[in-house]
Structures are given as structure tokens and as C-alpha cells.
Amino acid sequence: MxxxxxxxxxxxxxxxxxxxxxxxxxxxITSKEVxxxxxxxxxxxxxxxxxxxxxxxxxxxxxxxxxxxxxxxYDMKLFKAVVTLRIDEHYNSIPNxxxxxxxxxxxxxxxxxxxxxxxxEEVLKNGDRIEFVQDAIVLENLISKYLFSQAEKTPPGAxxxxxxxxxxxxx
Amino acid sequence: xxxxxAELVAGLRGxxxxxxxxxxxxxxxxxLTPRGLLQVRLVVEQVYNAGALSLVIIMTCGLFVGMVxxxxxxxxxxxxxxxxxxxxxxxxxxxxxxxxxxxxxxxAGRAGTALASELGLMRATDQLAAMEIMAVDPMRRVxxxxxxxxxxxMPLLTAVFITISLYGVQLIAVQSFGVDQGQFWSxxxxxxxxxxxxxxxxxxxxxGIACSLIAVFEGYNALPTAEGVGQATTxxxxxSAVVTLILDYILTALML
Numbered sequence: 001m002x003x004x005x006x007x008x009x010x011x012x013x014x015x016x017x018x019x020x021x022x023x024x025x026x027x028x029i030t031s032k033e034v035x036x037x038x039x040x041x042x043x044x045x046x047x048x049x050x051x052x053x054x055x056x057x058x059x060x061x062x063x064x065x066x067x068x069x070x071x072x073x074y075d076m077k078l079f080k081a082v083v084t085l086r087i088d089e090h091y092n093s094i095p096n097x098x099x100x101x102x103x104x105x106x107x108x109x110x111x112x113x114x115x116x117x118x119x120x121e122e123v124l125k126n127g128d129r130i131e132f133v134q135d136a137i138v139l140e141n142l143i144s145k146y147l148f149s150q151a152e153k154t155p156p157g158a159x160x161x162x163x164x165x166x167x168x169x170x171x
Numbered sequence: 172x173x174x175x176x177a178e179l180v181a182g183l184r185g186x187x188x189x190x191x192x193x194x195x196x197x198x199x200x201x202x203l204t205p206r207g208l209l210q211v212r213l214v215v216e217q218v219y220n221a222g223a224l225s226l227v228i229i230m231t232c233g234l235f236v237g238m239v240x241x242x243x244x245x246x247x248x249x250x251x252x253x254x255x256x257x258x259x260x261x262x263x264x265x266x267x268x269x270x271x272x273x274x275x276x277x278x279a280g281r282a283g284t285a286l287a288s289e290l291g292l293m294r295a296t297d298q299l300a301a302m303e304i305m306a307v308d309p310m311r312r313v314x315x316x317x318x319x320x321x322x323x324x325m326p327l328l329t330a331v332f333i334t335i336s337l338y339g340v341q342l343i344a345v346q347s348f349g350v351d352q353g354q355f356w357s358x359x360x361x362x363x364x365x366x367x368x369x370x371x372x373x374x375x376x377x378x379g380i381a382c383s384l385i386a387v388f389e390g391y392n393a394l395p396t397a398e399g400v401g402q403a404t405t406x407x408x409x410x411s412a413v414v415t416l417i418l419d420y421i422l423t424a425l426m427l
Contacts, residue, residue, distance in 0.1 A: 004212075007219045014223035018327025021334040022372070029262055029337070029363045056357030068353050110255045110354045 039089035040067065041126035045100045045113075046080040051136025052111045053102055059085050059113045066091040069113060085113065085130075095120040099132030111136060196388050199310060200318055207315035217320025221282040221383070225328060228281055229274060233332040236273060237339020240264070244340070245348050254350050258359035261340040266363065266371040270333035272419055275378035278325055279411035283386035286317050287407040290390025291400035299391075314391055318383045325379025326372050333371060370426050374419065381418055382411045 050072055059067040067087035075082045087094070097118030104111050115130075124130065208214065240261050248254045290313070293299050299309045344350040386407045393403035 004216075007216055010223045011215050011219040014218070014226055014324075015327065017226070018222070018330055021327070021330035022368075024334050025266070025330060025368050025371075026365065029266075029359060029368070054357045054361050056353040056360070058351055058353050065351065065353075105252070105255060105354075110358050112354075 040086045041089065041092070042070065043085045043087060043124055043126075043128055043130055045083050045085065045130040045133050046075070046078060047083060047102065047133055047135050048080060049135040049138060050081045050083060050111075051102055051104075051138060053083065053113070053136065054110065057110055057112045059087065059100075059115060061091070061094075061115045061117065066115070083113070093123045096122045096124050096128065097132065098124065098130060099134065100130045101134035102136035104137075192392070193384070193388055196391075197384055200315060200384070200387075203311050203315050204319065207311060207319055210312075210316060213312070213316035214319050214323070217316045218323050219320075220285065221278075221317075221321045222324030222328060225278060225281045225324070226331065228277055229328050229332050230335050232273065232277055233335035234339045236269065236332075237261070237265075237336035237341075238343050240269075240336070241340040241343025241348075245344055245350065254344070254348070255354035255358060257340065257344045257350055258355035259362040261344075262337060262359045262363050263367060265333045265336050265340075266367045267374075268419070268423070270336065270371050271329050271374035271378055272415060274325070274329045274332045274375065275382055275415040276412055278321070278328060278379070279382045279386070279408050279415070282321060282324070283382050283407045283411050284404045286321065286383070286386040287390035287393070287403045288400055290314065290317070290387060291393030291403040294391065294393050295395040295397070295400055297395070309391075314387050318387050321383030321386070322376070322379045325382070326375040329371060329375030329378075370422075373426070374422055377418060377422060378415050381414050385411050385414065 053069060053072060055069050055071050057069045058065040059069065067085050070084040070086045072081055072083050074080075085100075094115065095118040097120040098115050099118065101114050101116075102111055103114045118132070241257070244257045244260055245254055248257055248260070290299075293309075293313065299313070302309045302312060341355065345352045345355055389403040389407045389410070393399045
């Protein structure tokens with residue numbers, strides 16, 4: 001038999017570890033917060049539709065990750081989604097007429113924000129708003145737009161043509 | 172032909188007899204459980220035996236299971252350009268299935284065999300009979316704390332296994348293949364719900380009850396010979412594995 005104190009201590013350790021693991025699973029795997037690094041500044045952008053964008057998604061320029069989406073809220077006054085971006089301090093000279101668009105990585109990948117620089121001399125600073133934005137593409141809207149435009153082209157009186165095959169979403 | 176049928180009937184009877192005895196044994200344990208929980212010191216000792224001593228093997232295996240999932244998942248997902256979804260896939264697979272099942276199999280191999288051989292040896296060396304002579308109920312004094320220790324330890328081991336595995340997945344996917352860390356975690360957080368974690372822990376508990384029960388039952392009813400103890404140990408692993416997988420199917424069907 002081992003001395004019972006040693007048993008108590010290691011049992012305690014085991015139980016604490018087990019509960020710590022449960023706590024980690026419950027809080028870290030399901031919560032919405034993402035660790036943010038220290039040297040960064042915030043930008044805001046307003047979108048009509050953010051699609052599947054989530055906090056923690058990357059913000060990229062030319063494919064290079066320069067920051068993260070910090071939070072997404074719905075503004076009841078503007079009736080728009082306001083996205084707060086955290087940009088790494090290294091990338092502190094983004095022209096203030098740059099535009100932000102919500103893009104999708106890969107076929108089933110997550111959505112992210114792509115920044116493309118404008119030509120202005122002035123740069124975006126902490127708390128600034130990105131004026132030019134492009135919303136997430138909603139596939140259903142795209143399809144219905146296409147179908148409507150097809151229907152309008154059809155001369156009146158002609159039989160409704162069978163819906164043509166929907167082309168892949170292309171910009 | 173007659174001989175074959177007679178053998179089959181005898182085999183079936185033997186099986187039913189064993190299932191009935193197991194059910195009775197389980198009922199008796201449940202009946203004793205409220206009083207058994209008061210024997211804190213005995214139960215703590217068994218949580219140590221079943222849980223703390225299994226920790227190293229659980230953590231080692233968890234890390235490698237996670238790392239393999241990272242490798243395989245990355246290879247599969249990068250073909251369709253969705254390696255960001257690796258976090259979601261790994262987390263859901265681990266929480267719902269892999270975590271509880273692999274933990275239960277390891278638990279049966281590490282703690283279950285230890286319980287069965289210990290109890291079997293106590294039976295073979297007449298320690299259990301000696302207790303009965305001293306008017307100490309061996310079910311309550313020896314079997315019950317071991318059963319409860321296993322039941323308490325299993326959900327905790329499951330949680331530790333899943334956590335370590337996720338770390339292993341992350342290690343391969345993010346650190347060595349360069350999957351985007353934010354996508355990895357944010358997609359996981361977006362898709363995993365509390366009910367998934369509940370499912371994993373409920374399964375852990377159910378497998379804990381099943382594996383502990385089988386281990387103490389086989390050990391307690393072992394033939395009092397060296398061979399009998401060996402058989403009890405083997406049977407514990409085999410029956411635990413089969414019951415775990417069948418139970419897993421039933422629980423999954425119930426909770427989906």
C-alpha cells in the first residue's frame with residue numbers, strides 16, 4: 001500500500017485535470033472569442049450582409065493575413081452589420097480609400113475579409129471606417145437574379161422555357 | 172445433428188444465465204450505491220487506481236490519435252481546398268465518437284483488467300470468503316468502491332483524452348501544415364455546440380458504467396484457479412470492447 005497522502009494528492013490532481021478539461025471544452029470550443037495579439041489597431045466596416053463571416057476569421061491583403069475579425073454586431077440604427085477588424089501594427093499604412101470585401105476560401109472553406117488598397121495618400125488609423133465595402137455573395141440571390149434576368153429576356157406570349165442550368169457563381 | 176442442437180441449446184442457456192447473473196449483480200450494486208458513496212476513502216482510492224493511474228496512457232494515446240487525425244484530415248481536406256474545416260471535423264469526431272470510444276477501450280485494457288485480475292485473485296486466494304466469514308459484505312467493501320471509482324473516473328478521462336487530442340490535431344494542422352489558426356478555432360467554435368460536449372460526456376459515463384461493471388463482475392465470479400483469473404481478465408477486455416461498441420451505436424441513435 002502506498003501512503004494515503006500521495007494517493008489523495010494524485011487523485012486530486014487527476015480530478016482537477018479532468019474538470020479543467022471539461023471546462024476547456026465547454027468554454028473554449030464553443031465560445032465566440034478569439035485571442036487577440038497585442039500590437040494592433042482597429043478598423044470598422046459596415047456591410048449589408050456578412051454571410052458566414054465569423055469572429056476570428058482572417059483579414060488579408062493580396063492573400064497575406066494582416067489581421068483578424070474581432071467582432072460582428074448588428075447596428076439597429078444603420079440596419080447594417082458592423083464588423084470590427086484588428087489589423088497588425090506592422091501594416092499601418094493602408095490607404096483610406098481601400099475597399100473591404102467578404103470572400104470565401106476554397107469550395108467549402110470559411111469566409112474572410114480581403115482588403116485591396118486604394119490610391120489615396122492618407123492612411124487608415126485606429127477607429128477609422130472603411131468606406132468601400134463589398135458584401136458576402138449569397139448564392140440564392142445570385143441564382144434568383146439570373147433567373148429573373150432570363151425571364152425578362154423571354155418575349156411575352158412565348159412558353160416559359162425550362163430553367164437553364166445555373167452557371168457557377170462568378171464575379 | 173442432435174448433439175449439435177443440444178450443444179447450441181446449452182450454449183444459449185449458459186449465455187442467458189450469465190446475462191441474468193450480470194443484471195442481478197448490477198441491481199445489487201445500484202442498491203448498495205447510496206451507502207457505498209459514504210465510504211469516501213475506499214472510493215477515492217479506487218478513483219486513483221482507475222483514473223490517475225490511467226492518465227499517462229490516456230494522454231499519450233490521445234496525443235497520437237489527434238496527430239493522426241491532423242495528418243489524415245489535412246491530406247483529405249486540402250484536396251478540396253477546405254483544410255480550414257479540419258478543426259470542426261476533428262472536434263466533432265472526437266467529442267461525439269472517437270473520444271469516448273477510444274477512452275473506453277483503453278480504460279478496459281488498463282483499469283478493467285487490473286480490476287478483474289485483482290478481484291479474481293482475491294477469489295482464488297479465498298480472501299472474499301474470509302470476509303464473508305467475518306460478516307463483512309465483500310460486495311460492499313471490495314466490489315462497490317471499485318465499480319464507483321471506475322464510473323467516476325471514465326467521464327473525466329474522456330474529457331482529458333478529447334482535450335489532448337484536439338491539441339494534437341492543432342499541433343499538426345496549425346503548427347506544421349500552416350492551417351490558419353483563426354479559421355481552425357473560429358470554425359470549430361461556430362459549429363460545436365454544448366449538446367456535442369454533453370453527448371461525449373454522457374457516452375463516457377455510460378461506457379464507464381459498462382466497462383467497470385463487466386470488470387468487477389468477471390473478477391468477482393472468476394473460477395478460483397490461475398486459469399480462471401486469466402480467463403476473467405481476457406473476457407473483461409473482449410466483452411468490454413464489444414459492449415462499448417454496441418452501446419455506442421445505441422446511444423448515437425438515441426442522441427442524434
